[in-house]
Amino acid sequence: MISIRPVAGLPEIGPGADLGALIAERAELTDRDVLVVAQKAVSKAEGRVVRLDEVEPSEQARELAGGEDPRRLEVILRESARIVRSRPPLVIAETRHGFVCASAGVDSSNAPEAGTVVLLPEDPDASAARLRERLRELTGAEVGVIVSDSFGRAWRQGTTDVAIGLAGIRPLLDLKGTRDSAGYELHATVIAVADELAGAAQLVMGKTGGVPAAVISGVEAGGEGSARELVIPAERDLFR
Numbered sequence: 001m002i003s004i005r006p007v008a009g010l011p012e013i014g015p016g017a018d019l020g021a022l023i024a025e026r027a028e029l030t031d032r033d034v035l036v037v038a039q040k041a042v043s044k045a046e047g048r049v050v051r052l053d054e055v056e057p058s059e060q061a062r063e064l065a066g067g068e069d070p071r072r073l074e075v076i077l078r079e080s081a082r083i084v085r086s087r088p089p090l091v092i093a094e095t096r097h098g099f100v101c102a103s104a105g106v107d108s109s110n111a112p113e114a115g116t117v118v119l120l121p122e123d124p125d126a127s128a129a130r131l132r133e134r135l136r137e138l139t140g141a142e143v144g145v146i147v148s149d150s151f152g153r154a155w156r157q158g159t160t161d162v163a164i165g166l167a168g169i170r171p172l173l174d175l176k177g178t179r180d181s182a183g184y185e186l187h188a189t190v191i192a193v194a195d196e197l198a199g200a201a202q203l204v205m206g207k208t209g210g211v212p213a214a215v216i217s218g219v220e221a222g223g224e225g226s227a228r229e230l231v232i233p234a235e236r237d238l239f240r
Contacts, residue, residue: 006204007213013040014112015047020134027215029141034216035131036201039149039164040110040118041212042127048119049112050075064088072106075117079104095120098231099164101151109207121147124165125226132167144168144222148198150207161202163194163227170194170223171230192230193221 007027013019019041029035043049057070064073066088073089080093084100093104097120105120112118121127128145135143147165152158163171173191201214 002216002218004200004204005215005217006211007035007215008211010041010210010212012112013044013212015044015049017045018134019045020131020138023131023213024135024138027213029135029139029143029215030217031142032144032217032220032222033141034144034146034169034197034219034221035135036146036148036161036198036205036214036216037128037131038205038212039105039120039124039147040107042121042124042131042147042165043118044112046121046127048121049116050119052115052117064091072108072117075119076104076106079106079119097124097164098228098233099151101149105149105164120149121165125167125228126165128165128167128227142168142222146194146198146201147227148201150202160195161198161205162192163198163230166194166225166227168223169197169221169225171225171227194227195230197221 007023009026010022052071055071055074057074061074061077062070064086068089076091076093079095081096082094083091084094085092091103092100094100095104106117108117124147128147132143132145135141145167146163146169148161149164150159151162171194173193175189176187197216201216204214205211
């Protein structure tokens with residue numbers, strides 16, 4: 001049976017916080033559990049916060065601002081490898097990690113204070129690996145770790161959480177070559193296991209309740225891989 005438990009009681013995360021210790025104090029972890037942690041908590045602990053009063057917007061940022069704060073658009077431009085689509089002040093960008101998402105992942109919601117924005121971690125997979133190792137050190141448990149964030153989806157309303165970083169998890173389950181109950185051989189079915197786990201955890205984490213982590217038990221998802229495996233490379237983007 002699968003269970004999803006919120007990690008409640010975590011304080012506001014600040015730069016340099018020992019996120020692993022804070023979680024270990026509040027969560028019972030056992031081997032093969034999956035810990036899902038919101039990107040905001042990881043980014044705050046890693047100091048990935050920018051004060052807008054320290055940002056000088058470029059001319060391009062002013063053009064894209066569309067009446068909103070051009071300093072925020074400047075931060076988005078700095079975090080972008082390329083702009084995919086824009087309709088000021090909305091920007092869809094590809095990040096340096098290869099993610100295509102709104103505002104290159106730059107967000108004001110749940111920021112530490114007014115006038116600041118939170119960026120994605122520099123290397124979310126490495127962030128997940130460090131957190132996994134810290135939890136192993138503190139609890140002795142071999143768990144998988146997912147760093148999650150909310151992404152929109154092409155041709156679908158609403159957002160859902162996806163894995164942008166992971167460790168100790170197989171990101172994809174390739175069913176090609178297996179047969180269904182009617183004997184049909186599957187030719188193109190690949191399940192985004194890590195994304196499904198991130199989305200499931202979001203159901204108990206929420207967006208405004210101050211619960212940035214959850215523990216999933218009862219899922220056999222252990223393995224090795226990278227969240228980059230979930231990204232379709234730009235050269236294979238049929239709609240580019």
